[in-house]
Amino acid sequence: MAKKQIMFTFPQDLITEPIIYNLSQRFKVVTNIRRADISENKGWVVLELEGDESEIERSIAWVTGKGVRVDPVVGDIVEG
Amino acid sequence: MSFATALRCRKCGQEYPLQPQSLCNFCLSPLEVTYDYQAMAKAVTRDKIAGGPRSMWRYRDLLPVESEAVDIGAGLTPLVKADNLGRELGLDQLYIKNDCLNPSYSFKDRAVAVAIAKAREFGLDTIACASTGNLAASAAAHAAKADMKAYVFVPADVEPGKLIGAAIYKPVLVSVNGNYDDVNRLCAEVARRYKWGFININLRPYYAEGSKTLGYEVVEQLGWRAPDCIVCPAASGLLFTRVGKALDEFSMLGLTDPVNTRLFVSQAAGSAPIANAFLAGSQHIHPVKPDTLVRSIAIGNPADGYYALRVARQSGGGAGTVTDEEAIAGVKLLAQTEGIFAEAAGGVVIGVLKKLAAAEVIKRDAVTVALITGAGPRTQEILSSVVQPITVQPNLQSLEEALGVVA
Numbered sequence: 171m172a173k174k175q176i177m178f179t180f181p182q183d184l185i186t187e188p189i190i191y192n193l194s195q196r197f198k199v200v201t202n203i204r205r206a207d208i209s210e211n212k213g214w215v216v217l218e219l220e221g222d223e224s225e226i227e228r229s230i231a232w233v234t235g236k237g238v239r240v241d242p243v244v245g246d247i248v249e250g
Numbered sequence: 251m252s253f254a255t256a257l258r259c260r261k262c263g264q265e266y267p268l269q270p271q272s273l274c275n276f277c278l279s280p281l282e283v284t285y286d287y288q289a290m291a292k293a294v295t296r297d298k299i300a301g302g303p304r305s306m307w308r309y310r311d312l313l314p315v316e317s318e319a320v321d322i323g324a325g326l327t328p329l330v331k332a333d334n335l336g337r338e339l340g341l342d343q344l345y346i347k348n349d350c351l352n353p354s355y356s357f358k359d360r361a362v363a364v365a366i367a368k369a370r371e372f373g374l375d376t377i378a379c380a381s382t383g384n385l386a387a388s389a390a391a392h393a394a395k396a397d398m399k400a401y402v403f404v405p406a407d408v409e410p411g412k413l414i415g416a417a418i419y420k421p422v423l424v425s426v427n428g429n430y431d432d433v434n435r436l437c438a439e440v441a442r443r444y445k446w447g448f449i450n451i452n453l454r455p456y457y458a459e460g461s462k463t464l465g466y467e468v469v470e471q472l473g474w475r476a477p478d479c480i481v482c483p484a485a486s487g488l489l490f491t492r493v494g495k496a497l498d499e500f501s502m503l504g505l506t507d508p509v510n511t512r513l514f515v516s517q518a519a520g521s522a523p524i525a526n527a528f529l530a531g532s533q534h535i536h537p538v539k540p541d542t543l544v545r546s547i548a549i550g551n552p553a554d555g556y557y558a559l560r561v562a563r564q565s566g567g568g569a570g571t572v573t574d575e576e577a578i579a580g581v582k583l584l585a586q587t588e589g590i591f592a593e594a595a596g597g598v599v600i601g602v603l604k605k606l607a608a609a610e611v612i613k614r615d616a617v618t619v620a621l622i623t624g625a626g627p628r629t630q631e632i633l634s635s636v637v638q639p640i641t642v643q644p645n646l647q648s649l650e651e652a653l654g655v656v657a
């Protein structure tokens with residue numbers, strides 16, 4: 171089992187879709203929301219995904235395909 | 251003994267012991283070192299600091315280090331009055347903080363010096379970082395001095411010339427076949443698996459504290475007076491937030507009067523998630539894909555972006571961006587007025603300062619400090635057009651003809 175801490179940023183047209191619920195239905199991944207901020211025109215959610223590494227990766231590929239931006243919560247590690 | 255007491259979550263306030271950890275277990279927000287400021291205030295005086303070492307270690311009482319410093323001579327760089335540049339920009343009291351003059355040529359030495367001392371205290375024998383330039387050089391240099399092993403991860407497409415400044419100290423240089431995101435992903439996994447001190451991951455709270463010394467020095471060198479305005483470059487936003495923290499601490503400790511410094515964040519337009527959020531009036535940082543030749547501050551998903559935004563707003567400061575061309579013009583202007591050869595990040599600071607002064611956001615009589623955080627020679631390739639020699643034969647006649655002078 172692996173855990174991954176990431177941030178989803180939703181474009182306006184996806185805010186009303188239950189994407190996180192759908193993700194946990196489609197994939198064997200437990201979602202655990204830690205922080206979020208959603209308004210009518212944008213939103214982000216910081217959450218932890220838990221499951222098999224490959225299943226987590228597949229679920230991330232799926233949300234990315236939906237138009238959600240996925241970033242690591244630690245921020246970019248490669249610096250100047 | 252230092253006065254550091256704990257790591258505290260910047261969002262929810264949860265505290266943790268001082269250990270290698272950078273995120274809160276609960277809300278996944280960044281952790282910050284906290285101190286017993288009452289005890290610190292009793293121990294720290296202007297005289298004691300002024301009589302300390304001629305390096306960043308004169309501020310040791312304000313840092314979380316318990317052990318002997320890993321000292322390659324970082325800090326106490328010159329603060330110079332920049333009258334020529336000031337005349338050009340319409341600023342009467344402009345100063346340049348020349349942090350190019352650190353041992354590995356950037357302000358990162360301040361941050362890494364603290365991070366590596368902590369790594370050693372935590373019993374780690376290996377440090378690591380992911381960097382294409384300044385951080386890599388500084389981490390490798392400090393590891394050499396501390397006799398620790400260093401791993402430096404770089405994307406495979408980085409120009410080899412960029413890496414000499416790190417490779418000379420003989421770290422294990424790992425070139426990763428992939429782009430920036432791939433290296434980010436790999437490093438996050440490496441940091442989870444190995445008991446290494448990852449400078450900008452699990453050692454990040456300590457690394458951050460070292461950056462404060464840049465702010466302390468500005469105030470001390472101005473005669474224990476905080477300036478009216480500071481213009482600072484930002485990548486992850488960490489330095490910017492810690493300069494703010496430095497000023498707050500000095501006034502809290504009674505070393506200066508209450509601080510009213512306005513803090514301005516400067517970024518390259520091609521990688522400006524913090525400045526753009528400020529200018530859009532947004533509370534949220536939208537990560538971007540960096541597209542700029544100012545590589546040293548090209549971070550699209552800035553770990554401290556939200557907090558940097560808050561510091562800019564709460565200080566009554568602001569934000570600005572410049573194009574790559576304006577950044578290069580800024581590098582040239584600084585060199586040609588003040589004799590200081592900065593890297594492109596310095597050009598961004600000068601370019602943004604120029605705009606802020608022209609718009610009178612920064613007023614002519616404001617005591618203003620531009621933080622120049624890295625030296626030019628590491629990124630010379632962006633300036634090859636400045637070399638336009640006059641070619642002559644080895645005799646006086648040819649020289650005088652070419653120069654258009656007569657004896």
Ligand SMILES: Cc1ncc(COP(=O)(O)O)c(C=O)c1O
Binds near residue numbers: 357385485547623624
């Ligand atoms: C020259 C220079 N200036 C400024 C910065 C800003 O650093 P940060 O905002 O990540 O603290 C960096 C870091 O990459 C740098 O290399």
Ligand SMILES: [Zn+2]
Binds near residue numbers: 260261275278279
């Ligand atoms: Zn927290």
